[in-house]
Amino acid sequence: MKICRILLLFIIFLTAPLTAQAKVAILVHGYLSDAGTWEYSGVNPMLRQAGWQQAGHLGISPTGFVDQPLPHKQGDKLFYTVNLPSLAPAPVQAGWLKATLERVSEKHPEEEITIVGHSAGGVVARLALVQYGAGRVNRLITIAAPHLGTDKAIRALDAVDDGGMFGMIKEWVVREEIGDRMYNTLRVSRGILFNLVPPAPGTLLFWLNVQPHPDIEYISIIRSGGYVIAGDLVVPPFSQDMNQVPALRGKSKVYITVQGHELTPADGKLLADIL
Numbered sequence: 328m329k330i331c332r333i334l335l336l337f338i339i340f341l342t343a344p345l346t347a348q349a350k351v352a353i354l355v356h357g358y359l360s361d362a363g364t365w366e367y368s369g370v371n372p373m374l375r376q377a378g379w380q381q382a383g384h385l386g387i388s389p390t391g392f393v394d395q396p397l398p399h400k401q402g403d404k405l406f407y408t409v410n411l412p413s414l415a416p417a418p419v420q421a422g423w424l425k426a427t428l429e430r431v432s433e434k435h436p437e438e439e440i441t442i443v444g445h446s447a448g449g450v451v452a453r454l455a456l457v458q459y460g461a462g463r464v465n466r467l468i469t470i471a472a473p474h475l476g477t478d479k480a481i482r483a484l485d486a487v488d489d490g491g492m493f494g495m496i497k498e499w500v501v502r503e504e505i506g507d508r509m510y511n512t513l514r515v516s517r518g519i520l521f522n523l524v525p526p527a528p529g530t531l532l533f534w535l536n537v538q539p540h541p542d543i544e545y546i547s548i549i550r551s552g553g554y555v556i557a558g559d560l561v562v563p564p565f566s567q568d569m570n571q572v573p574a575l576r577g578k579s580k581v582y583i584t585v586q587g588h589e590l591t592p593a594d595g596k597l598l599a600d601i602l
Contacts, residue, residue: 368594373592377404386410440465464541470594477566549568550585
């Protein structure tokens, strides 16, 4: 009788569905950033400390798509970084991210993929999933992403709006305040800035937030403030919560971190725990 019970438990163990664990992650940076932010912020070192290995770096160049594999041991916890043209409009970045996802899927045809997007990278990742489908992606994690936009994008657009009778005077004043380099950067990135303004008819987020989304796991890492830290001064906390997106209400798990907008080693530790 005891043997039969043991055999029955063994059969149940073998046939029970296993919880899917994403073994490949793709890290997507945000606006005015690049793939290096994951390294110098301390996120990558924390992932490596938790047993994850960086398997490669993907991006674009004047000649097209770039795939730079990195030496790593055989393992089931791999991550890739991607360099997107962060000043380009979100649909352009989403197209390059699609190419990245296809390349990683070719490398790991049997593995499920987690996308991790910081700031605007979270919006770009969500746009890519809506436009092109999930494919091998089974989870989207966003960190401090402006899913409902940010007024900082409106202010940036207004700063470089030099039309009207006093446009030249305004341009001179703004250049004096923020410098020629930042002024020119804001001007050439007006497309992505417009993509990040709060939803209103005619905006990207107004359209994106009501579109059907893939049936995958969604996780929102939201910045909050504390007694010493003011919190995220770039994207308001409610905008970072994918549950506030009409198409995703009640579908996102939420983690709250007490820190500012930028990535820190704490994000790496939290990601390692989630992944």
